Amino acid sequence: MRKNILFVCALLFISKIAHSKEVDNGQYIEVGALEASLTFGYGGIENPIHGAEDIVSFVLPHLAYYGENWYFDDFSLGYSVSQNRSFYFDVVGTFNEDGFFFELDGIDKLFAINGLRDLNRPGRPPVIPDYLTPIERSISYQAGFAFGYANRGVGIELTTLHDISSVHNGSENKLVVYYANTLFGGQFLGEAGATHKSNELIEYYYRIRPSESVSRIVNSSLGGSAINYHLKLEYRYPINEHFSFMLRISNTWIDKDLSNTPMFGADQYLSGFSGITFEF
Amino acid sequence: MLLEHFVALLFIPTAVLGPSLEVTPHTCIYEGKVPKCEMNVKVTASAPGNSSLCILIELPEFVPRCFNESKLSTNYHITLESTVNVILTNESGNILVQKKLVLGKLNPKNYRVRRRFGWGV
Numbered sequence: 001m002r003k004n005i006l007f008v009c010a011l012l013f014i015s016k017i018a019h020s021k022e023v024d025n026g027q028y029i030e031v032g033a034l035e036a037s038l039t040f041g042y043g044g045i046e047n048p049i050h051g052a053e054d055i056v057s058f059v060l061p062h063l064a065y066y067g068e069n070w071y072f073d074d075f076s077l078g079y080s081v082s083q084n085r086s087f088y089f090d091v092v093g094t095f096n097e098d099g100f101f102f103e104l105d106g107i108d109k110l111f112a113i114n115g116l117r118d119l120n121r122p123g124r125p126p127v128i129p130d131y132l133t134p135i136e137r138s139i140s141y142q143a144g145f146a147f148g149y150a151n152r153g154v155g156i157e158l159t160t161l162h163d164i165s166s167v168h169n170g171s172e173n174k175l176v177v178y179y180a181n182t183l184f185g186g187q188f189l190g191e192a193g194a195t196h197k198s199n200e201l202i203e204y205y206y207r208i209r210p211s212e213s214v215s216r217i218v219n220s221s222l223g224g225s226a227i228n229y230h231l232k233l234e235y236r237y238p239i240n241e242h243f244s245f246m247l248r249i250s251n252t253w254i255d256k257d258l259s260n261t262p263m264f265g266a267d268q269y270l271s272g273f274s275g276i277t278f279e280f
Numbered sequence: 281m282l283l284e285h286f287v288a289l290l291f292i293p294t295a296v297l298g299p300s301l302e303v304t305p306h307t308c309i310y311e312g313k314v315p316k317c318e319m320n321v322k323v324t325a326s327a328p329g330n331s332s333l334c335i336l337i338e339l340p341e342f343v344p345r346c347f348n349e350s351k352l353s354t355n356y357h358i359t360l361e362s363t364v365n366v367i368l369t370n371e372s373g374n375i376l377v378q379k380k381l382v383l384g385k386l387n388p389k390n391y392r393v394r395r396r397f398g399w400g401v
Contacts, residue, residue, distance in 0.1 A: 028392060148393060
């Protein structure tokens with residue numbers, strides 16, 4: 001998948017088409033307008049879990065609505081306690097991404113993301129001895145606060161979230177810095193971020209239970225929290241009122257202490273999507 | 281032949297074209313909660329075949345302003361609290377043509393910063 005995304009990335013930039021249509025930088029969204037789109041193309045998530053298949057999709061839906069205070073943006077839900085043109089302080093909720101590596105059966109139907117996914121669970125041995133249980137983890141939903149500042153294409157956002165679905169009772173803190181601007185007649189976004197995951201979250205998702213492995217080594221604790229880093233690039237080039245080219249690519253570097261554990265087969269993972277977006 | 285045709289068009293008597301009335305600008309935009317707006321407007325009119333023309337703006341403070349010509353151009357300073365008509369009449373008071381002076385509310389689109397914390401592909 002990595003090759004495919006990089007290929008499309010290169011293709012789009014090599015074949016960039018000059019045009020003079022004015023576009024905004026995508027940093028803002030109109031209040032009261034429903035933003036709904038379907039992107040047809042190719043993309044997904046490299047699954048860093050040992051032995052797990054990548055998650056691949058050919059369709060990427062998007063739905064967002066920002067009212068005066070309430071908003072939803074795909075899986076995220078929020079209410080702005082305080083905001084102006086640049087600052088905001090929100091009460092928010094969103095899914096934790098770690099759960100998606102293990103369990104996509106519910107969500108993938110909504111997001112049509114299971115096109116080529118292997119039916120085996122991550123980490124499950126090819127032949128399961130009677131005393132072993134398959135590795136199963138649930139998706140968790142988190143809620144907390146988001147504080148952000150945005151001005152002239154530059155933005156910073158700090159989010160602190162806690163599990164409210166009683167899946168792991170852990171927390172996650174995310175810091176994102178981004179730059180949005182117009183480029184070659186399209187919208188460009190560059191984003192860098194760090195995500196701190198609490199010990200409870202790490203233990204739940206990535207510690208292999210005694211019943212899940214024949215090895216006794218994996219029974220030990222993972223030893224604390226973890227910080228993942230990511231870089232994300234996004235480019236959207238409008239073709240006309242309803243159609244646009246879209247390329248989104250993100251790479252996440254997993255905390256070394258975490259990626260060195262038996263659950264992981266890689267120390268980083270790529271995700272992204274490229275295709276043609278139809279906006280309703 | 282073709283050239284003569286187009287040149288001849290330039291000499292079509294204006295009487296054939298009928299009365300005209302132009303009001304510029306024709307829209308006044310107010311900001312805030314009170315629907316009130318002030319502006320200067322220029323009214324230009326012509327009605328070939330009429331010896332005098334009158335302009336009536338449907339506002340209480342305006343009385344008809346009449347001109348002993350078949351063409352006129354005049355300026356007004358108006359205060360709009362609603363959309364009103366500007367009416368061109370002949371000497372008999374018959375309405376020849378009328379245009380609207382529109383009162384509009386400034387309603388700029390409101391924008392919010394797009395949030396980034398959500399997870400997705």
